[in-house]
Amino acid sequence: MQKIIPILLAVISFTSCMKGKSVDVVIHNAKVHVMDDKNSIFEAIAFKDGEIVEVGPERQILNRYSADEYIDAQKRDVYPGFTDAHGHIMSYAKQSLSVNLVGCRSYDEMLVLIEKYQSKNNSKFIVGRGWDQSLWKDQKMPDNKRLSELFPNIPVCLFRIDGHALLANDYLIQKSKVVEKVKADAELNQGGYFIMNETDEFTGIMVDNAMNPILELIPDFPENKMSEKILEIQSELYGYGITGVHEAGLENSELKLLEKLIAKNELHLNIYAMLLPTEENIAFAKKNGVYTNKNLLIRSIKVYGDGALGSRGAFLKEAYSDHSGHHGYLTTSFKRMSEIADLCHSIGYQMNTHAIGDSTNRILLELYQKVFNKNPDHRWRIEHAQIVDPLDFNLFAKAGVFPSVQPTHAVSDQRWAVSRIGEKRMIGAYAYKSLLDQFGMIAIGTDFPVESTDPFLTIHAAVQRKNADNFPALGFLPKEQITIEDCIKGMTIWAAFASFQENQLGTLEKGKDATLVIFDRPVESTGVYTPNFAHTTFIKGKKVYSVE
Numbered sequence: 001m002q003k004i005i006p007i008l009l010a011v012i013s014f015t016s017c018m019k020g021k022s023v024d025v026v027i028h029n030a031k032v033h034v035m036d037d038k039n040s041i042f043e044a045i046a047f048k049d050g051e052i053v054e055v056g057p058e059r060q061i062l063n064r065y066s067a068d069e070y071i072d073a074q075k076r077d078v079y080p081g082f083t084d085a086h087g088h089i090m091s092y093a094k095q096s097l098s099v100n101l102v103g104c105r106s107y108d109e110m111l112v113l114i115e116k117y118q119s120k121n122n123s124k125f126i127v128g129r130g131w132d133q134s135l136w137k138d139q140k141m142p143d144n145k146r147l148s149e150l151f152p153n154i155p156v157c158l159f160r161i162d163g164h165a166l167l168a169n170d171y172l173i174q175k176s177k178v179v180e181k182v183k184a185d186a187e188l189n190q191g192g193y194f195i196m197n198e199t200d201e202f203t204g205i206m207v208d209n210a211m212n213p214i215l216e217l218i219p220d221f222p223e224n225k226m227s228e229k230i231l232e233i234q235s236e237l238y239g240y241g242i243t244g245v246h247e248a249g250l251e252n253s254e255l256k257l258l259e260k261l262i263a264k265n266e267l268h269l270n271i272y273a274m275l276l277p278t279e280e281n282i283a284f285a286k287k288n289g290v291y292t293n294k295n296l297l298i299r300s301i302k303v304y305g306d307g308a309l310g311s312r313g314a315f316l317k318e319a320y321s322d323h324s325g326h327h328g329y330l331t332t333s334f335k336r337m338s339e340i341a342d343l344c345h346s347i348g349y350q351m352n353t354h355a356i357g358d359s360t361n362r363i364l365l366e367l368y369q370k371v372f373n374k375n376p377d378h379r380w381r382i383e384h385a386q387i388v389d390p391l392d393f394n395l396f397a398k399a400g401v402f403p404s405v406q407p408t409h410a411v412s413d414q415r416w417a418v419s420r421i422g423e424k425r426m427i428g429a430y431a432y433k434s435l436l437d438q439f440g441m442i443a444i445g446t447d448f449p450v451e452s453t454d455p456f457l458t459i460h461a462a463v464q465r466k467n468a469d470n471f472p473a474l475g476f477l478p479k480e481q482i483t484i485e486d487c488i489k490g491m492t493i494w495a496a497f498a499s500f501q502e503n504q505l506g507t508l509e510k511g512k513d514a515t516l517v518i519f520d521r522p523v524e525s526t527g528v529y530t531p532n533f534a535h536t537t538f539i540k541g542k543k544v545y546s547v548e
């Protein structure tokens with residue numbers, strides 16, 4: 001026996017040398033962007049059992065490996081799968097099940113859309129999402145008069161595009177007792193408001209915390225419908241080469257739904273979920289600590305620091321330029337944010353706080369500084385970091401705070417941002433280059449469904465500072481342009497760092513997940529927006545999308 005073994009081994013190694021080591025897939029004749037520190041680009045990549053085996057020159061990979069499947073990429077770009085570092089799968093699913101008001105051009109059009117929807121669905125509670133008065137002729141906030149006339153006997157609730165304001169009809173306002181409840185509750189009162197018209201009558205629009213009594217009444221969509229929509233959204237994301245989402249705020253019931261879809265082997269997107277600080281979620285976080293379930297990772301809490309700029313809920317150091325005396329507000333009290341910070345620190349969680357106004361950003365930078373003193377690698381994030389006092393930029397470096405930004409917000413808000421905050425404050429607004437220079441990384445997302453899921457609109461907005469119509473010609477606040485390489489890092493390796501997954505995701509290096517995308521057209525940024533899509537998308541070695 002002893003004599004036979006060496007001979008057998010020799011035979012095996014000889015044949016394997018001839019055929020090469022076996023792998024599942026080899027992609028060759030490609031431009032494989034590793035996204036490592038050296039910005040390496042190779043022609044070929046081999047992977048097996050969901051892991052990258054080697055990236056290298058064409059001949060080297062083809063000689064060394066024998067694959068079950070060879071893909072000739074025909075010189076196409078291959079990147080690590082993109083991550084949307086701030087999105088809302090759940091809101092997007094709900095939006096798809098509601099009356100879709102995105103892009104409607106007038107109050108009349110909005111009413112027509114609702115009537116059409118209702119004639120088909122005969123819903124007992126009408127929910128619409130996505131209106132934006134800044135797209136309307138007079139750009140004025142609407143009132144509910146005609147809405148209430150049209151629907152006197154059933155509740156109607158219409159969310160503004162940013163989700164921070166809603167228009168309700170009189171029936172729902174009375175049923176919810178929202179006015180009485182908000183007046184009686186200091187917390188609701190401070191973190192939100194009712195929009196009044198010129199004659200000081202209530203318009204039916206509630207902003208931020210003032211929406212809460214209405215939110216409690218909105219019925220849940222059936223689980224099967226939600227699941228269906230979530231999987232449709234997954235397919236849409238795959239088609240753009242997006243393989244992961246940082247889900248920016250989940251309720252406990254929503255978390256359970258995602259876990260059901262994972263258990264059924266239907267949801268493959270990498271989900272980095274931020275929990276909303278509800279009682280149930282906090283109990284979950286305390287019990288489980290850092291929690292992994294296949295492609296789901298939980299180790300962060302999402303807090304809403306303030307409202308949105310469009311509905312004047314963002315908290316500003318100085319008053320709004322178009323609303324004297326109004327500063328906006330914190331939607332979560334400082335005391336509560338401090339408690340959540342202590343909790344996050346004690347259980348090894350990251351705190352990710354929505355901060356739009358310069359005041360909110362400053363408050364959080366100071367709060368996060370305390371954590372930095374105990375743990376310099378905390379990676380706590382400020383979501384949006386939309387308006388920052390230029391004097392405060394250095395605090396991002398000093399306190400080690402990770403900026404998480406959405407470049408398409410800049411080019412969407414460009415129509416009205418200056419009227420809200422005036423020229424002077426625009427210096428620190430949508431300042432992605434300045435934020436990058438401070439912290440050395442930025443995580444990049446879209447905030448879908450507030451914006452489109454299309455990452456090429458994000459690249460166009462970040463690099464050219466232009467919207468889909470290529471406006472403005474010279475770019476909006478062009479000093480804050482970033483390079484396409486940095487923009488893609490924000491959606492790959494920096495997004496991985498921002499979610500503590502840099503050892504598994506974000507680059508195409510040996511040992512990491514074979515989560516990657518072959519793009520159909522060259523990945524580039526020119527002055528003109530050009531759509532691009534995935535040709536083939538892999539998650540952990542599994543082909544989840546292909547144009548063929």
Ligand SMILES: [Zn+2]
Pocket residue numbers: 086087088248447
């Ligand atoms: Zn968001």
